[in-house]
Structures are given as structure tokens and as C-alpha cells.
Amino acid sequence: MTVTAQKTNEVSSIRRELGISLPVICREIFAAHRAEIQVRNERIAVANLGKILEATLAIANRKGFAAMSLRELAERAGLSLGGLYAYIKSKDDLAVMIQAQVQRVLQQAMTNRLADIRDPAQRLSEAIRTHLYLSEALLPWFQFLYMEARHLAPSERRRAVALEQESEKIFADIIIAGQQTRQFRDCNPQVAAGMLKAMLQDWYLKHRKHRQRGLNVAGYATQVEEFINRYLAHTNS
Amino acid sequence: MTVTAQKTNEVSSIRRELGISLPVICREIFAAHRAEIQVRNERIAVANLGKILEATLAIANRKGFAAMSLRELAERAGLSLGGLYAYIKSKDDLAVMIQAQVQRVLQQAMTNRLADIRDPAQRLSEAIRTHLYLSEALLPWFQFLYMEARHLAPSERRRAVALEQESEKIFADIIIAGQQTRQFRDCNPQVAAGMLKAMLQDWYLKHRKHRQRGLNVAGYATQVEEFINRYLAHTNS
DNA sequence: GTCTATAGCATGATAGAC
DNA sequence: GTCTATCATGCTATAGAC
Numbered sequence: 001m002t003v004t005a006q007k008t009n010e011v012s013s014i015r016r017e018l019g020i021s022l023p024v025i026c027r028e029i030f031a032a033h034r035a036e037i038q039v040r041n042e043r044i045a046v047a048n049l050g051k052i053l054e055a056t057l058a059i060a061n062r063k064g065f066a067a068m069s070l071r072e073l074a075e076r077a078g079l080s081l082g083g084l085y086a087y088i089k090s091k092d093d094l095a096v097m098i099q100a101q102v103q104r105v106l107q108q109a110m111t112n113r114l115a116d117i118r119d120p121a122q123r124l125s126e127a128i129r130t131h132l133y134l135s136e137a138l139l140p141w142f143q144f145l146y147m148e149a150r151h152l153a154p155s156e157r158r159r160a161v162a163l164e165q166e167s168e169k170i171f172a173d174i175i176i177a178g179q180q181t182r183q184f185r186d187c188n189p190q191v192a193a194g195m196l197k198a199m200l201q202d203w204y205l206k207h208r209k210h211r212q213r214g215l216n217v218a219g220y221a222t223q224v225e226e227f228i229n230r231y232l233a234h235t236n237s
Numbered sequence: 238m239t240v241t242a243q244k245t246n247e248v249s250s251i252r253r254e255l256g257i258s259l260p261v262i263c264r265e266i267f268a269a270h271r272a273e274i275q276v277r278n279e280r281i282a283v284a285n286l287g288k289i290l291e292a293t294l295a296i297a298n299r300k301g302f303a304a305m306s307l308r309e310l311a312e313r314a315g316l317s318l319g320g321l322y323a324y325i326k327s328k329d330d331l332a333v334m335i336q337a338q339v340q341r342v343l344q345q346a347m348t349n350r351l352a353d354i355r356d357p358a359q360r361l362s363e364a365i366r367t368h369l370y371l372s373e374a375l376l377p378w379f380q381f382l383y384m385e386a387r388h389l390a391p392s393e394r395r396r397a398v399a400l401e402q403e404s405e406k407i408f409a410d411i412i413i414a415g416q417q418t419r420q421f422r423d424c425n426p427q428v429a430a431g432m433l434k435a436m437l438q439d440w441y442l443k444h445r446k447h448r449q450r451g452l453n454v455a456g457y458a459t460q461v462e463e464f465i466n467r468y469l470a471h472t473n474s
Numbered sequence: 475g476t477c478t479a480t481a482g483c484a485t486g487a488t489a490g491a492c
Numbered sequence: 493g494t495c496t497a498t499c500a501t502g503c504t505a506t507a508g509a510c
Contacts, residue, residue, distance in 0.1 A: 038493085041493080044493075064303050066301050067303040067388060069485065070485080070486065070487085079494075080494065080496075082488080082496070085487070086494075090487080091486065150301070194443075194446075195461075195464055198438070198443075199436070210431075224432075227464075230468050230470075236473060277475090281475075306502075307503080307505090318478095319476070319506080322504095322506080327504080
């Protein structure tokens with residue numbers, strides 16, 4: 001009970017702090033894509049964008065973006081097929097919208113929340129928790145980004161790969177800093193960061209499995225931290 | 238040089254020992270699907286199945302199975318569209334063929350290679366290496382299984398989920414056995430097995446990344462083992 | 475055993491009424 | 493701002509010649 005409450009609080013604290021709610025996200029998307037979106041009234045546009053994006057994520061995460069027809073999408077979003085095209089330039093454009101937005105949010109959150117922390121061990125903990133809570137708060141968005149990235153146009157895919165590398169580099173740099181202060185033992189920081197990312201991504205890729213086992217984000221975060229801390233700890237033998 | 242040679246040898250040793258080569262796999266698939274395949278001549282059928290499956294994996298792993306057209310597949314496999322249908326009942330049937338085969342091979346390999354090993358630490362090492370070398374030897378097959386499993390029909394997807402759980406249970410059981418002999422410290426074996434699987438799957442899901450860093454299967458196996466061994470080792474403080 | 479030709483249909487996208 | 497109606501295209505799957 002306490003754990004659940006704490007978890008909910010931590011996630012919703014991230015939500016509040018970073019402005020992660022469907023209306024806010026849609027307002028940003030509306031601002032970023034004003035040129036292509038034909039609807040001028042912001043209230044209406046944001047409301048419909050919300051329905052469209054929610055429906056896209058739900059359908060695409062179940063059967064895949066390629067297998068989702070725009071008719072099915074329009075129906076679920078409560079619009080006609082023609083009406084849908086007032087909000088998107090093309091089907092591919094829709095995928096790019098989502099991808100760009102979740103990338104932007106992730107990058108900004110990591111930067112903001114690590115800004116004031118100096119100690120490597122604390123930075124590592126904060127980076128792990130930010131990544132996990134963010135993926136929990138934006139679960140379908142993260143799942144979409146991971147599963148559909150390879151089906152994007154080459155230029156967009158390169159951006160996705162670059163962000164992925166950048167995000168891994170954040171972890172590697174923290175580990176290197178901790179090795180320089182001798183808080184962490186000597187080992188390959190890239191490998192450690194790679195393993196860490198694999199565990200972080202497992203949270204949202206196998207979300208159902210973890211929840212069925214009664215594990216919540218806070219509990220998983222603790223486990224990941226214990227894993228990486230034991231790996232980075234000095235051997236006393 | 239030595240490492241590369243060793244890696245190649247271990248993978249090709251797995252290949253030989255388990256009969257993992259395209260002709261052998263296609264012969265098994267031919268036997269399992271004789272009812273649906275209209276071509277009676279085994280030599281011809283196996284040869285063409287090989288081209289079809291190779292092309293399917295190549296195209297589907299690049300752009301997704303749903304986005305692959307059977308025209309493109311037939312062309313790449315060197316058959317006409319009509320000719321292709323002598324080998325498959327439908328497009329979905331093709332995905333099931335691949336899925337069932339890689340599941341069968343994985344399950345059999347794990348069972349065989351762990352049969353004669355008693356010591357939990359050795360069993361864990363062997364299970365890790367078998368999984369990794371198998372995914373290396375059958376790289377596009379594993380990638381296909383992971384990425385396309387959710388797009389299968391409900392009944393087939395349940396089978397995929399069940400096998401995934403079963404494979405994780407193998408690791409969890411080994412860890413439990415090691416805890417009973419006091420070789421491993423006390424901790425949640427399910428969580429440990431889950432983290433382990435996340436690292437194992439990362440090898441084939443991010444294969445390009447790892448290879449670009451100059452890491453090969455043998456090296457990655459060593460890293461994974463070090464990770465899990467440090468996690469399972471008794472704390473001496 | 476493999477081909478060409480085609481049926482039958484669903485899709486992404488657009489035009490124009492309201 | 494949203495709709496209905498429609499175009500053009502590409503798809504899976506099959507029929508029948510060779």
C-alpha cells in the first residue's frame with residue numbers, strides 16, 4: 001500500500017514537474033506542426049490531436065503501425081477519414097510526430113533532473129529513476145518509439161539511433177566520473193551502460209510481465225540499482 | 238585474432254552439434270508442413286523454402302513483416318507470386334512457420350546442452366552461452382521472433398509468450414538450485430532471471446551496436462556472466 | 475512445378491459539399 | 493472544421509495455361 005502510493009507519487013511528480021499530460025503534449029505538438037495542421041482553433045485542434053494520438057498508440061502497440069489502417073484509426077478517434085487528414089499530412093507523418101515528441105521529452109527530462117547533482121552515485125540513481133518513471137508515465141509512447149523506430153524513413157531513423165546513443169552516453173559518462181573518484185571499480189563503462197539500458201528498456205517492453213509479478217516502477221528501480229551497484233562496487237576479497 | 242577464432246568456433250560448434258544450417262532447418266520445416274506445401278519433390282522444395290525464408294527474414298527485419306509485400310518477397314526469392322503460393326498457405330502461415338521452427342530449435346538446444354550438467358554455477362554458464370550462441374547462429378530468426386511475435390494470431394502469440402516464460406523459468410530454476418547449495422546469495426530469483434534475459438535479448442536486438450564496438454558473442458557472454466555472478470555472489474562485508 | 479493473368483478487395487489520399 | 497464520396501493504387505489469393 002505504501003509502496004504503491006509512493007510509486008504513484010513519484011510518477012505523478014515526474015508528470016507534474018515535466019508537464020507530461022496529454023493536453024500539454026498535444027499543445028506542444030500543435031505548436032511544432034502548425035504548418036501542416038489545417039485546423040486553426042487551438043482548443044479544437046488540441047482535443048482532436050489527443051484522441052488521434054491516443055488511438056494511434058493503442059492500435060499500433062497492439063498490431064503494429066504498418067498494420068493499422070487510417071480508417072480504423074479515424075473511427076477510434078471519433079473522426080471521419082477525411083477529417084483525420086486535417087491533422088496529419090500522411091500516415092508516415094503521424095509516426096514522426098509521435099517519435100519526435102517522445103524524444104524531445106526524454107532528452108529534456110534527463111537534462112533538467114541531472115542538472116544540479118554532482119555526486120556520480122547520486123547522478124546514476126537519478127538517471128535510472130528518471131528514465132524508468134518517464135517510461136512509466138509515457139508507457140505507450142516509449143513502446144511505440146522502440147518498436148516502430150526501424151520502420152521510419154532513413155533520416156528519421158538516424159535521429160532515433162543518435163538519440164539512443166546519446167542517452168546511453170549519459171550513463172557511460174556518469175560511470176566514468178564515478179571511476180575517476182574511485183567510487184566505482186575499474187571496468188568497461190560502455191558495456192555497463194549498455195547492460196543498464198537493456199534493463200531499463202525491459203521495464204516498458206515487458207511491462208505486463210513485470211506488473212503480473214506484482215512489481216511496480218519503484219520496486220524495479222530498486223532492483224536495477226542493486227544490480228548495477230553490485231557490478232560497479234569494488235571487489236573486497 | 239584468437240578471440241575471433243574462438244568465437245567463430247564456438248558458434249559453429251553449436252551449429253554443427255544442433256544441426257543448425259539452412260538446409261537442415263528447411264528439411265525440418267518441409268517435414269512439419271508437408272500437408273500445406275504442394276511441392277512433393279524434397280530437393281526442390283527444400284531449396285526453394287531456403288530462398289523464401291531467407292528473403293522473408295531479410296525483408297521483414299528491415300521494414301517489418303506487415304509492410305513486406307508478397308510480390309517483393311517472391312521477387313527476392315527468385316519465384317513468381319503464383320509460384321510462392323505452392324510453398325505457403327497464406328502470408329500469416331509464413332510467419333507461423335518461422336516462429337514455430339525457431340521456438341523448437343531453442344527449446345531443444347537448451348534441454349540437450351544442460352542435460353549432463355549438475356553444478357548450478359556451471360549450468361548457469363552453459364545456459365547463458367547456449368542462449369547467446371544460438372541467437373548468434375540464428376540471428377535473423379531470433380530478431381524476427383521477438384519483433385513479430387505480437388502481430389501473430391492470438392493462439393500463436395500465446396504459444397510465443399508461454400515459451401518466453403518457460404525459457405526464463407530455466408534460468409530462475411538454476412538460480413534457485415544455486416541458492417539451495419549456498420553457492421548464490423539469497424535474492425529474488427525471478428527478478429534475477431528477468432534481468433538476465435533482458436541482457437541476453439539485447440545481444441540480438443542491438444546486434445549492430447555491439448559489433449560496432451568490437452564486441453563478439455564470446456566477449457559479450459563473458460560480460461553477462463560477470464554481471465550476473467557479481468549479483469549472485471555473497472556479500473563479504 | 476512454375477508461370478501469367480486476374481479477381482476481389484482494402485488501402486492511402488483527395489475533392490468538394492455543407 | 494468536418495463530412496461523404498471517390499480515385500488510383502497496391503495488396504492477397506486464386507485459376508488455369510504450360
